[in-house]
Amino acid sequence: MSIFVLSTTEKNKPLLICKRYNYTIDKTNDTKVYWKCEYCRTIKCKGRIHSDINFTTILHENDAHNHPPKVANTEVRMFHDKIRTRVITTHEGTQCVIDNCLKDTSNEMVALLPNFKHIKRNIQRQRKKNDLPQVPQDKHFT
Template sequence: MSVTLTKTSKNTPLLIHNSYSYTIDRKTVTKILWKCEYSRKYSCHGRLHTTSNYELIKIVGEHENHVGNSRCAATRKYFEKLKQESEQNHTTPHNILTQVNIGVPDEVRVQLPTNYNLKRNVRRWRQVTTTAPTPTTIDFPAIPTKYHQTTRNTIFFRKDTGSDNIHKILALAFIETTIVANAFELLCTNLDDNYQQILDYIEGNYIGRRRGRIRRQASYPIDFWGMMERVKNNMHRSNNNVEGWYRE
């Protein structure tokens, strides 16, 4: 009986022969030695030797403590095809399932998870292959290019305003009110004179200008626009408690 080559969930080679699955144990110059995928879980001694081109040479040992699965090869092939389509096809998970399920025998279908879980797999595989690395600092240089368009190649992000500190001023509303002034001063030290006019405006209206060692009252005090406590308490971020009331 011939062997079937597929891959594990970790994308490593998996050989299927006579309803049993094998993973690579070790390699030599001329052949590959395979061990039962349950060699550790069930202490199975089933082994198999192939050439470097995956042609069967001989079977060694017996699968004494577990039975094979006649549907194993077809099921694994199904998941391999589903993963491949998920990574290469940008259509919806529902459409991918519809396409992959064409011609799948009923005995394989009964072995599969629900469509909901299969769609979750599609989304997870896509995330692994398409998601850019998560920034580790707030000073990442730019929005990754792959996020400039949708999966349907429609451009929706046309200009990156950059990571200058001037864009971080809005974040002052989400830190402790007692350190807002210090945080504002820290941002100011990292901006050049080109931003002085807007910094003066923000300081006068929202922070309070310095007068000696203290600051004057701002036109809009920090306690008025600070959102830290509201976010912590899962409250509305609007200061207007009746906002939208007239729409009721």
């Protein structure tokens, strides 16, 4: 059916991105996962997707959205997800993580990002939460 990307929310819950719309898990059963549009509560959007339990194929799509897709917001989500995974998998400095994640991003997305000092603080919190070692500050560290 459609091409989709799996990501995570700020609370590390699964997030499905399909046709530039973001979906969170509504409910699950033995064979299916039911996804709802992220705006189902705020503006009563009726967009829904059903996928298999392994998140590999989309079984049903309901494109009854009452709002246009917000492309830049989706890019911001992917940026934050990229930062989270990079912080966990590498031992780069905070600014280096941001620089590597900012490659190939649009100007609209960069305009929607929070202040960089807040992004840096989130990176430091993520490192502390995962008990990762601090980046050495000593220039003569060996």
